[in-house]
Amino acid sequence: MVHDLPPSPAQVPPRLLHDPAFLTAARERDFTTLFAMAHRHGVSYYRISEASGIKSDRISRIAQGQGTVTALDTIIRVADALRIPGAQLGLAARPWENSTPQPRLESDDDGDAPMNRRQMLRGTLAAGLTGTALTALADTRQSLDLALAADTEPADLTDLEAAAETYGYGYHGQPPRQVLADLVTDFAELKPLLSTPQPVATRIRACRTAGQMAGMAAIVLHDLGARKASREWFTTAAKAARESGDMQLLAWIWGREAMVPLNYGAPQAASLLVERAQRAAGDRPTAAATLTAAVAARAYALSHQDEQARDALKAADAYMERLDAGARADTWFTHGEQKHHVHLSHALTALGDTARARESQARALELSAPTSTMTRSLLLVDAAACTRHDGDTEEACRRTTAVVASLPDAYRTGLVHRRALDLYRAIPSQHHREAAVRELRDVLAA
Known part of the structure; x- marks a missing residue:
């Protein structure tokens, strides 16, 4: 559809669009120079303000280098106010470019149509690689350079990338719902970057950041027990990761997604998801490959596929030994020693290997911050499950009851509750009348 827009009241003189200083300022998005040059060529700050919707005093301050x-x-x-072609500012072509006559120099031919441009270049090049010919070639190349604008660094995207990195450090004692609210608010800020044409490099970065933020939102929803919403956010995260081309991010997202059915009673479904994640991660020692192997061990153990579970544990340990320092950092996107032992604790507990499970629990608790409410609670429930495996059902129930009862309100539902419920359901019915078992049932029902 062609938008037949009237000329802008602030349209810059056509000769400015061919001025090297103006073109450089546009490419670098130097609006101090752009506004100052427009003003010197008769375009008032008021007219720029009226056409762009930016306050005139702000236009003036920017022109003076104060913003x-x-x-x-x-x-x-x-761009629309000054009628600067989109390519010069690293944007897609603006709607009015198809309907507004383009500024012409005396050397222009009958237009910018491909056939005329082809004939002009052929005629110029027929005389050899003269200065005129090289200039014509350079103009064509530079116009594409401007369209790509790979060196553009949108400040809002840079800020959102930094925010994603910050969220990656986990809860740090904050209630999950608060973290979720902040995450989703920042995630929404990516929409303008993804809903308008962008240079390729910028879109890749925006998609990667969207994948990270959506994946973290899905993790928080999973921890809060919102399984359906969690899966939906993981789907969005995977879509963004695929578009970014980051296969390690995609593997991480699918590995974390597998933990939803894994933690909520569908380990076989989890094993199918995590196998897909392992294929995406490949066999290099990356954080994603280590995570997916550890999650696979848990899924197989809960599915009573003991041999596969032990093979996956060996693979996870082998990857872990080869991870570099960066991949061992303590974030949601990496795979540190504490996180590794949390996964081992659950897998070994499910396998009934209580001695090794307790070693992992002790190490994970040692590495966990005092503010890691959810992680520490899960480890304590795993320890109680080991006690049940070793034959002391009463003590296992007492320990689990103490964990659930001590949880802050924000953690009373979700993953810890589910892990405690799994322990209760594993208790043979002949024990259900015992006082400690009844107390655990009542706490879980409250």
Whole structure:
């Protein structure tokens, strides 16, 4: 559809669009220079303000070097106000470019149609690689350079990438619902970057950040017990990761997604998901490959596929030994020693290997921060499950009851509750009348 827009009241003189200083400022999104040059050529700050919707005093301050423009929607409004072609600012072609006559120099031919441009280049090149010919070639190349604008660094995207990195350090004592609210608010800020044409490099970064944020939102929803919503966010995260081309991020997302059915009673479904994640991760010693092997061990152990579970544990340990320091950092995207032992604890507990499970529990608790409410609670429930495996059902119930009763309100539902419920359901019915078992049942029902 062609949008037949009237000329902008702030349209810059056509000769400015061929001025090297103006073109450089546009490429670098130097709005101080752009506004100052437009003003010197007769475009008042008031007219720029009226056309762009930016306050005139802000336009004046920017022209004097006391501010700039970074938000994508504002850059688009300036392009439309001054009638600067999108390519010069690293944007897609603006709607009015198809209907507004383009500025012409005296050397222009009858237009910018492909056939005329082809004939002009052929005629110029027929005389050899002269200065004129090389200039024509350079103009064509530079126009594409501007369209790609790979060196553009949108400030809002940089801020969102930093926010994603910060969220990756986990809860740090904050209630899950608070973390979720903050995460989703920042995630929404990515929409303008993803819903408008962007340079390839910028879109890759935006998609990767979207995949990370959506994946972390899914983790929090999983921890809160919202299984369906968690799976939906993982689907969005995977879509973004695939578009970014980051296979390790995609493997991480699928590995974390497998933990939803794993932790909520469907280990066989989890094993199918995690096998897909393992294929994406490949066989290099990465954080994603280590995570997926550890999750696979848990899924196989809970499915009573003991041999596969032990093979997966060996693979996870082998990857862990080869991880570099960066991949061992304590974030949601990496695979540190504490996280590794949390996975081993659950897998070994499910296998009934209580001696090794207790070793992993002790090490994980040693490495866990005092504020890691959820992680420490899960480890304590695993320890209680080991006690049940060793034959002391009463003590196992007392320990689990103490864990659940001590949880803050924000943690009373979700993953810890589910892990405690799994322990209760594994207790043979002949023990259900015992006082400790009844007390655990009542706490879980409260």
